[in-house]
Amino acid sequence: MTAPRDAMGEVAPHLRKITDELVFGEIWERPQLSKRDRSLITVAVLTALYRTGQLPGHFRRALDNGLSKEEIGELLTHVAFYAGWPTVAQAVRIAQEAFDEE
DSSP states (O other), X not given: OHHHHHHHHHHOHXXXXXXXXXXXXXXXXXXXXXXXXXXXXXXXXXXXXTOTTTHHHHHHHHHHTTOOHHHHHHHHXXXXXXXXXXXXXXXXXXXXXXXXXX
16 A cells, blocks of 8 residues: 555645554554454445545555455455445455455
8 A cells, every 4th residue: 555655645745644643543553443353344345435446455454464365255245245246346356456466
């Protein structure tokens, strides 16, 4: 997720600061949910909302936070029934690209 955040820093430095400090600092570091759980939730929500631009970095983060490829596959299968096949079909393609980078 470095490249998009780097671009954010160049275009909107204050937004990058808020993102780093609030989103990935305060929110992601709260102890009530593990980073693994937060990744599971984030990938599900981004997939359901068809926010495909954010998915590559969050798939990589999910793997780094302990989700397996099989668990991500199961997440996508589950979300397909609520968000629709075309939405998940696109997310599957993006997930495969993230997996290939491993």
